[in-house]
Amino acid sequence: MTTTSEQVAPVAYDPHRYPPFAVTADVVVCTIWNGQLAVLLVERGAEPHAGRWALPGGFVGVDEDVDDAAARELTEETGLDVVAAGAFLEQLRTFGAPDRDPRMRVVSVAYVAVLPAPVAVHAGSDAAAARWWPVADLDLDESGDPELVALAFDHAAIVAAGVERVRAKLEYTAIATSFLPATFTLSELRRVYETVWGQQLDTPNFRRKVLGIDGLLVAVSGGREPAPPTVGRPAQLYRRGDAHALHPPLLRPGPR
Amino acid sequence: MTTTSEQVAPVAYDPHRYPPFAVTADVVVCTIWNGQLAVLLVERGAEPHAGRWALPGGFVGVDEDVDDAAARELTEETGLDVVAAGAFLEQLRTFGAPDRDPRMRVVSVAYVAVLPAPVAVHAGSDAAAARWWPVADLDLDESGDPELVALAFDHAAIVAAGVERVRAKLEYTAIATSFLPATFTLSELRRVYETVWGQQLDTPNFRRKVLGIDGLLVAVSGGREPAPPTVGRPAQLYRRGDAHALHPPLLRPGPR
DNA sequence: CTAATAGTGTCTGTTAGACATTATCCT
C-alpha cells in the first residue's frame, strides 16, 4: 500500500512538496583506550532513548556537504581539527529504515573515524555525557546481555559495521597508523593490530612484513620527546610514509 | 501532498522545521554486454541535463526503506525480481554535496547491482530512453573527451565508484557468479574476471585457484538445456556454492 | 649478573606464476 512507488517530480520544485526527510551524519569514532579498542558515545539527555548511549552526530545543514557535517560533528565532540590531527575519517554506510527514529523520518549517513589517542571529550548540546566505551563492553549484536551496554536507535548495528570496517582496513590500508601519534615504534604498531584484531601476532614476522611494504614506514632518527621511561633495548622510531594502500596486504591470520 | 500526521510528531519535531532534504536511491547496474563491462543508463527527458545519460533511480518514499527503494527502482527499470534472479545489490555510498542537483537539496544513496545477463530494459516515467553502455565508452573521469559519453549530475563519480567496487569485490567475494546464469563453465567464469578486470588470466592457474576455494563452486551433472553449439571438448558445468566470502581470496595479478 | 624489550637469521611447507601435456569434442 505504498502510495509513493512512483515519485514523479512536480512541475515546480517546491522543496516542501517532497517527503520531508531529515539527514544526519553520525560518526563511529575509534581509538585505543586502556589497551582496548573503544568508541566514543554520548549519553542521550532527551527522549527517545533518554539515558541510553548513542553515536555522536547531528543534522546536516541545508547548504552543508554531508562529508563536511561529519567532520564538523567530530570536531565539536573532540575539539580536534580532523585534518591537522592526521585523523582518519571516511563514510561507512547510510542507514535508512523508515522507523529507525520514532520522531520523524531520519536518514543517517554513518562515518568511521580513527583518532591517534583518546582525546578529552565533552558532551554536545543535547547530550548528558560523553565517554569512551570499549567495544567489548557494548551489546553490538543486541543479545540483551545485561552485562553489556545497550545502544540507542540502531546504533549497535552502525558501531558493529564501523568496527568491522576498521578491522578489514587494517589489512590493506595504512589506517593502523591513525591510532598512533606522529612517531611510533614497531611494537606500538603491532600492538594496534593485536588490539583491533584481538589476536597475537608473531613479532619477527610482523616486523619483516611491515617493513617490506613499500612506502608504509619511514625511520626517523633521534628519540622521543620527552624520553619515556623504558626497560630493555630502545626501539627505533618510525613515522608513516606516503603509502595509503598496502602492497602486499597484511592479512589476518586465518583459520587454516 | 503526503503528510506524516499519523506519526504524531511533537511540536518540537515538526518535520517542516527541519532542512528539507530529498533522498534518492540511484543504482549502478552492471552486467556483461557484448563482451564488455556495461552499466544501465537512462536518457534524461527533462531539464536539468536533458538529453544526458544518468543512473536509473528515484525518490525514496516517505515510509519506504532506502534499501527497498533501490530494489524497487531496479525492478522497475529491468522488470526483474532482484531476489528471484539471484542478482547482487548492495549499498555503495551516499553522495551529499549541497549543489549536486541545481533544483533542490538532494542526497543520493547509491547502490551497485550485478545482473546475470543484459536483460531487456525499458525507460522509466521521466526518461526518454534506457540502454546499456560499456564503461569504456563513458567519461568517468570527466576529461571532456568528445569520444566519450558525458554523464548527468555527479553520476560519473558514482559509476566510477561502483565499477571500482565491483572490481575489488571480485577478489574476495563470489560476486562474479552474479554476472552468470545459474549454471556456467569455468571458462565463462574466467571470462567474467578478465572482462571486469581488463586483463588476461592464466587458464590452468585460474582453474586451480577457483576450484581450491572452499564452497565457491559445485559441479553439476548433465549438459546445458538447450545444448549450445560447441567446438572442442565440452566443459563441466558448475553452479555457485554456499560461500559468499572467498578463502583464500583471488587477487588481481599485481605489478611485480 | 638478570630481566626485559628490540631486532636478526634460518628453516620448512605452501603457494603463485609459467607453461608443457593430455583429453574430448566437432567437422
Added chain:
DNA sequence: AGGATAATGTCTAACAGACACTATTAG
C-alpha cells in the same frame, strides 16, 4: 586427421609461519 577448447601435471621462485638467536638497555 586436424582444429578447437577443456582439463591436468610439473617445475621453480617467492613467501608464510614458526622459532632460535643476538643486541641493547635498566637495575
